[in-house]
Amino acid sequence: MKKVDFLIVGTQKSATSALFTQLAKHPKIEMSRQKELHFFDTDIYFKHKKPDYEKYHSYFSDKEKLWGEATPIYAYWEEAPKRIYEYNKKIKLIFILRDPIERAFSQWNMEKNRDTEHLSFSQALREEEQRVKEALPEQHRVYSYKDRGLYSLQIRRLLRFFSKEQILFLCYEDLKNYPILTLNKVTDFLQIEVFESLKFDTVFQTAYKSQLLYSDFLYLKKYFYNDVQEVQHLLGWKCSSWLKRKKNFKVLFYRDYRAYTGGHQVVYDYFSFFKEHPLFEVFIYFSKESCIDATNPWYNDMESRVEVYEPWEYDVLFIAGEDWKMLEDGIENYKTVINLIQGIRHTFPQTKLYKYLQKKAYKIAVSNEVANALCETQKVLSPIVTIENGIDLSNIEAQKEFEVYILGVKNVPLARELAEYFDTKNISFEVTYTKKSLQSIHTLMAKAKISVLLPFHAEGFYLPALEAMQYTDLVVVPDCIGNRTFCKNDFNVIMPPEYDFESLVVAIEKAFCVLNDNERLEEMQKNMTATYRSYSKEKQKKLFYDFLEKNII
Structure with missing residues (x-):
């Protein structure tokens, strides 16, 4: 009885269709009338002691040629190697191996296009173990993105029944990049003459609708690492390139910017x-x-703006404030989330923000005070990293035009009270009641001799205090939680004993006295300079990059 002479047994999404199509052109080969007969992986064919091989052979007609068939699930299907061996102990096998990471992503794209997959690639990878249980005791034909890429087990299973001389292991990348040389290996393996003329066709190649995320690459790199080492040992190959692919992380921000x-x-x-x-x-x-x-x-970075909010398509999600409301519940279990926490109010049970503390995310606290408050809630189960805010150290050249600048956006009633007081005292001043650009505020600070700042008490990190130290002669600022690390009374700022009108007036009068005391003014300005220079954006950036290197990259 004439039998099939060789099989392309794997692996799915590794140019098996291209090889099938090319081999069908050889005058000494007859490939089956259709690709993927799925004979040896269909359990019902083997329920009886003697399978119906005549049905299998009906896909061939010319007994003078080599018969070949390609069903790339054979190497993966546990029972297939034994069934193939019992069918033809002398059969030859061709097994194409592809970078398992790229292979998994290609399979997912195929299933997505077939509308058999509704999960994102990230979700599908992390839920695979649970989903494939649906097919037990067999393997899953659709959702086995990771499992199909564990080649060492498949190789060992084949070698249990066939000698190494009966199996030709090919690298997908070689078939793609060096098709003529690789096809010559195939014809040599089958002991037939090489192709007289060759035009290698790549078939069924479709563009992906999305890119492989770098975070998914890293996840799969870790998953496949030991198996790739085993493949190298079994075949004597160098497969390290499979684990060295570089792609950038895609990061998505969300902002509801009103002012x-x-x-x-x-x-x-x-x-x-x-x-x-x-x-x-x-x-x-x-x-x-x-x-x-x-x-x-x-405003000048609009090329980075996207019109649709699709967090599943990104590696890293950066959120702050109430941005959590934009995220699907549970997405933090699949995606890297960085949660910037700028205020103590996150730790107040009565706020909307409090319920998000238990969410899985790297929490970046803008000050030690914020970090401590987060810890004290005992609600935060994720890592807390303190990265203090920094300022731009560039200068603004401006002449002093008035004596006092009041930054009153966060306490308008008190700012109005101080403005009325300055009017009665004929003290020149400017006041900001509504939100303005950073450049405008810095310019007003630079034009004033004294800056009076009115923060919220629960500030996480009160950056204007540092900015005022940089641009103005003296700073008057009440105590708030977020400035205690760097604002020291009579050292680099003047702090009223209480946060009220009378105490602020006393502090401002004290500031005018310091302005007239050159020695004391020089000492305070020296301390102000040392303070704000220790909080540069470059330092902040370095600490953030260290965090990324340690936790993300």
Whole structure:
């Protein structure tokens, strides 16, 4: 009885169709009338002691040629090697191996196009073990993205029945990049003459609708690492290139930008840090209500803006404030989430933010005070990293035009009270009641001799205090949680004993006295300079990059 002479047994998504098509052109070969007969992986054919091989042979007609068939699941299907051996002990096998990471992604794209897969690649990988249980005691034909790429087990299973001389192991990358040389290996293996003329066709290649995320690459690299080492040992190959592929992380920000705030500015700083890093591509989605004007820190970065918020398509999600509401519940179990926490109010049970503390994410606290408050809630189960905010150390050249500048956006009633007081005392001043751009605020600070700052008490890190030290002669600022690390009374700022009108007036009068005491003024300005220079954005960026290196990259 004439039998099939050789089989292409694997692996799926490794150019088996291209090889099948090419071999069918050889005058000494007859490939089956259709690819993938699925004979040896169909259990029902083997329920009886003697399978119906005549049905299998009906796909061939010319007994003078070599018969060949290609079903790339054979190497993966546990029972197939034994069945093939019992059919033809002298059969030859061709097994094409592909980078298991690329193979898994290619299979997922195929299933996605077939509409048999509804999960993202990230989800499908991490839920595979649970999903494939549906097919037990058999293997799963659709969702086995990772399992099919564990080649060493498949190789050992084949070698249990066939000698190494009966199996030709090919590398997908060789078939793709050196088709003539690789096809000559095939004809030599089958002991037939080489192709007289050769035009190797790649078939069934379709463009992917999405890119392999770097985080998924890293996840699979770890998953396949030991198996790749075993494959190298079994075949004597060098497969290290499978584990060295480089792709950038894709990072997604979200902002609901209605007006300029210092909080938006800090988020933009982290956006800029990502943008400057060579291993990251950064994107931002704005809510439909967002204001896109010159006050928006992203105004000159609109090439990074995306029109659709699709967090599953990114490696890293950077969120702050109430951005959690934009994320699907549970996505943090599959994606890397970085949660910037800028205020103590996150730790107040009555706020909307409090419920997010238990969410899985790297928590970046802008000060030790914020980090300590987070720890004290005993709600945060994720790592907390303290990275203090920094300022731009560039100078603003401006003449002093008035005596006092009041930054009153966060306490308008008290700012108005101080403005009325200065009017009665004929003290020249400027006051800010509404949100303005950072550049505008810095310029007003630079034009004033004294800056009076009115923060919230629960500030996480009160950056204007450092900025005022940089641009103005003296700073008056009440105590708040977020400035205790760097604001020291009578050292680099003047702090009123209480946060009220009378105490502030006393502190401002004290500041005017210091302005007239050159020795004391010089000493305080020296301390102010040393303080703000120790909080540079470069330092902040370095600490953030160290965090990325340790936890993300």
